[in-house]
Amino acid sequence: MTRKIPVVEHILSANDQIADQNLETLKAAGVFAINIMASPGAGKTSTILKTFELLEDKIKMGVIEGDLASSIDADKAQAAGIPVVQINTGGGCHLDAVMLKDAFPNLPLVSLDLLIVENVGNLVCPANFKIGTHKNVLIASIPEGDDKPYKYPGMYRGVDALIINKIDLMPYVDFDIEYFLKGVEILNPGLQSFSVSCKTGEGFEAWINWLVEQVKGHDR
Amino acid sequence: MVHLHELFVSQNLLKLALDHAEKASAVRISAIDLLIGELSSVIDDSVAFHWDIISKDTIAEGAELRFNRVPAKVFCQDCAEENILKNGQMLCPVCGGNNIFPTGGTEFLLQSIEVETAD
Numbered sequence: 001m002t003r004k005i006p007v008v009e010h011i012l013s014a015n016d017q018i019a020d021q022n023l024e025t026l027k028a029a030g031v032f033a034i035n036i037m038a039s040p041g042a043g044k045t046s047t048i049l050k051t052f053e054l055l056e057d058k059i060k061m062g063v064i065e066g067d068l069a070s071s072i073d074a075d076k077a078q079a080a081g082i083p084v085v086q087i088n089t090g091g092g093c094h095l096d097a098v099m100l101k102d103a104f105p106n107l108p109l110v111s112l113d114l115l116i117v118e119n120v121g122n123l124v125c126p127a128n129f130k131i132g133t134h135k136n137v138l139i140a141s142i143p144e145g146d147d148k149p150y151k152y153p154g155m156y157r158g159v160d161a162l163i164i165n166k167i168d169l170m171p172y173v174d175f176d177i178e179y180f181l182k183g184v185e186i187l188n189p190g191l192q193s194f195s196v197s198c199k200t201g202e203g204f205e206a207w208i209n210w211l212v213e214q215v216k217g218h219d220r
Numbered sequence: 221m222v223h224l225h226e227l228f229v230s231q232n233l234l235k236l237a238l239d240h241a242e243k244a245s246a247v248r249i250s251a252i253d254l255l256i257g258e259l260s261s262v263i264d265d266s267v268a269f270h271w272d273i274i275s276k277d278t279i280a281e282g283a284e285l286r287f288n289r290v291p292a293k294v295f296c297q298d299c300a301e302e303n304i305l306k307n308g309q310m311l312c313p314v315c316g317g318n319n320i321f322p323t324g325g326t327e328f329l330l331q332s333i334e335v336e337t338a339d
Contacts, residue, residue: 002334002336003334003336004332007237007330008331010329011328013236014232014236096228150310185318187310189318
């Protein structure tokens with residue numbers, strides 16, 4: 001006998017359920033977690049290293065690095081003294097909730113206040129997959145161009161904060177900041193944004209303040 | 221070239237379909253109805269391609285994948301009406317404002333499965 005069975009469930013519900021479990025794990029350990037996404041080379045790792053340097057142990061920070069291959073980013077974090085786990089997806093273009101869940105046992109979660117997850121460099125896929133962090137942060141960099149909000153609306157809509165990096169390069173690159181910010185405002189009205197330079201350190205104070213506020217104000 | 225993004229989607233879809241088929245004591249899944257909004261970035265052909273491979277040797281093998289697309293719709297608070305967003309549009313198609321929120325097109329659902337049971 002043939003029957004039609006209604007399901008009406010989100011296709012990624014299995015992934016999303018694990019993402020929710022990850023949030024529970026983080027809550028039990030008293031950790032606030034952010035998911036950092038950006039194109040390759042926008043400055044995810046640099047921002048993480050600069051953040052660690054400026055937090056100065058005020059907040060205990062750990063990192064999960066996501067890349068297709070290599071431990072280049074995790075090596076840098078380790079050299080700086082940050083507790084870190086490297087996930088290699090072996091070809092996968094984004095991190096998912098299962099990968100995060102499997103990485104947790106390798107971090108001293110209970111002794112951390114903040115976990116930064118560096119997602120795979122990609123402006124498309126990570127926006128679609130929950131991994132079980134509290135906030136999504138996008139890093140856009142000046143050399144990438146001012147039209148990226150218009151071209152990647154899914155990503156820009158789905159983030160809670162925006163870091164605009166490499167502002168030290170503004171004199172050397174065509175970048176219409178008004179056009180860029182207009183795109184951001186259309187997609188994500190009122191989005192918190194921070195203009196920084198990892199190289200010079202400019203603008204980092206506001207980012208650090210926001211981060212500390214998020215960690216302290218978060219219900220853990 | 222393998223599109224691993226769609227493989228991930230297919231794997232999740234297979235598990236979901238098999239779970240529901242098992243609950244219904246099905247011996248075979250003959251068709252799967254998906255509801256995918258235009259604002260979801262999923263490519264039909266790639267999902268179908270991986271589906272054939274990963275559903276092999278399961279009761280979902282050979283199941284017909286039916287993609288039902290939902291247009292992107294937004295409600296404009298200024299116009300107080302709902303309109304369809306055409307590809308690439310980001311503002312209200314009527315007034316051009318951005319006091320809008322999506323009311324359709326973000327679906328990413330397994331709607332139903334058609335199964336054969338032993339009885």
